[in-house]
Amino acid sequence: MGGSNGKWKKAVVVLTTVLCLAVITGVSVAYSTEKAVAVKVDGKQVALVSDKRAAQKVLEQLKKEKAQQWKQKLIIKEKVNFVDTEAKRYLIADIGELKPILDKKLTFIGVATGLKVNGKTVAILASRAEANKVLDTIKKRFTANINNMQTLSVGFREKVEISEIPASLADVVTVDQAVEKLMHGKEKARVHIVQSGDSLWTIARKYDTHVADLKAANPEIKGERLDLGQEIKLVKEEPLLTVVVEAKATVKETVPYNVKVVADKSMWKGRQKINQKGENGSREVTYKLVLANGTVENRTVLNQKVIKPAKDQIVVRGARLVVASRGGSGRLAWPTGGRITSRFGSRWGSMHTGLDIDGYTGQPVGAAEDGRVVSTGWDGAYGKQVTIDHGNGLRTKYAHLSKIEVSPGEHVSRGQLIGEVGSTGRSTGSHLHFEVIVGGSFRNPLSYLK
Structure with a gap:
């Protein structure tokens, strides 16, 4: 047994020694220096190969492929050199690795x-x-x-x-x-993808722009509504070319009728009637158009032909003013003529806030001064009434009317017909109840009428 063990130990020692020598030899070979070729582009080394001819062949093959791709002869912008040198064996690349290196480093110039x-x-x-x-x-x-x-x-x-x-x-x-x-344009337009809670205002603030600019860049947006995931262009695209088209077009057009106004002094101011109804005409027009990128920039009439002439509409407007002067020189004009049946002040144990002027049903009532109608219609005991604001806190009210001739918001002039005397609301007979209100307080109308 002892002899056998000794033999095994010797065998192991021998095998270990052989392996170590092999490793040392391999490392020595890999790190040994040998002849090589440095491939340089504009003086800068990009690769080390072992064969200059093979490297030159790779370059020519790459040039041939590029020429076939472009269908013309090419030149290389950079200067390529193959320089003999020496290098560690592990630094020398396989010739198959050179082509992608040169393709990346070189610029092929053609016409x-x-x-x-x-x-x-x-x-x-x-x-x-x-x-x-x-x-x-x-x-x-x-x-x-x-x-x-x-x-x-x-x-x-x-x-x-x-x-x-x-x-x-x-x-x-x-x-x-x-x-x-x-x-x-040159640059690809930046876009914003709409997310929950976004609006044109928040997007404009985020990118330091204006809502008007966003709308100009996105003309398809109507109103303020945005959809999740919608692309919003941040800059209006500006084409580098403007296509100018000159064209000729013949179209049929409507010719709107004119309105002619005739004053009638026998008709109350504020009333009007149509004596002749207008009718649109038509014509055929040939235009010369200049369009820039689809938008009409200029339109010139080359010729035109009337197919049907337009017919004027004639409107008769009243010019007669309600004049009921009693010789006074106050700020307000008398709204209607008639005797005073009840004055401003205490009456039957209560306050009478206006002036009652006798009249007949249908008798014209005019505005006491220029102003704007602020209310019309039924108002409890007043019946049918009209209230006019004359500015500076002054208002006038006309009550118990049988007919109203004006509408809220309408501007009226002094003496213009605003209604007719009646007996609507709490009234004992046909008359006009006329009030003057200053700063919200009732005033004696006679102080303003005479």
Whole structure:
């Protein structure tokens, strides 16, 4: 048993020694220095490879692929060098890793087509044909929906140029991308997604803008209602191009009738009647229109033809004033003529707040002064009444009327017909009860009438 154990111990020692030597040898080989090729772009090392020819072949293959993609010869913007050197073996990359490194580090320049607006390049396309397609697409967006018009010309307000320029393949955009940029501006419009509790006011405060600006940027918003998840543009999109369309359109239009007013001194002021009813006419008009991005900027009449002439409406308005002067020179005019049957003051043990003027049912009642009608209609014991505010705290009231000729809010002038004498409410016969109120207190009307 002892001899056997000794043999096993010797075998283990030998195996361990062999493994250690293998590890030491491997590490030594990995960290040993050997010949290599440094790949440099504009003097800066981007990779280490073992074979210069293989590295040059990778570069040529990449150039060939880019040329096929762009369908033209290309040049590399940066300077590429392959320099012999020495490096640790573990630092040397496999040749298959070089291609993606060069693709990332190099700029391939070719001849592209630049689209310029007012001298500034706004889009780079692969060909002149694609640049023209961009412009045609934008024109069609603003002419496709022009109905019942004859298009005379379509152009751009800005100076537009197409020219060949050197460009990086990475900067070339598609037709759709160029159209989107020209239609919506350089920068993609920022948006806010509506959340619970949002309103145009809170959104405006959050982004330091104004509600009017938000509404201008989102013309589809009507009123103040917003929906959860709705996108709100924060800035109004401004196209880089303005499509100007000149067109001709012939349309039929309504010609509104004119209203002619004739004064009639035999009719009470405040009354009117229609002597001739107006009728609209019609005409055919040919316009020359100038539209900028779909909005009409200018409209010129080229010719017009009357189909049916309009018929004037003739309105007769009363000019006769209610004049019931008793020779007084007070601020207020007498509202109607007749003898005084009851004065202001104590009457039958109570206060009579106005002046009773005798009259017959239907007798005209005029405004005592210019003012605004503040109330009309039934008012208890007053019956049918009209109250007028003359300003500076002065009001007049006309009660027991049989007919009212004015409405609340209407402005009346001194002497204008406002109603007719009657006996409505608590009344013993046809008469006008006339009150003067100053600062909310009843005053003797005679102090203002004479």
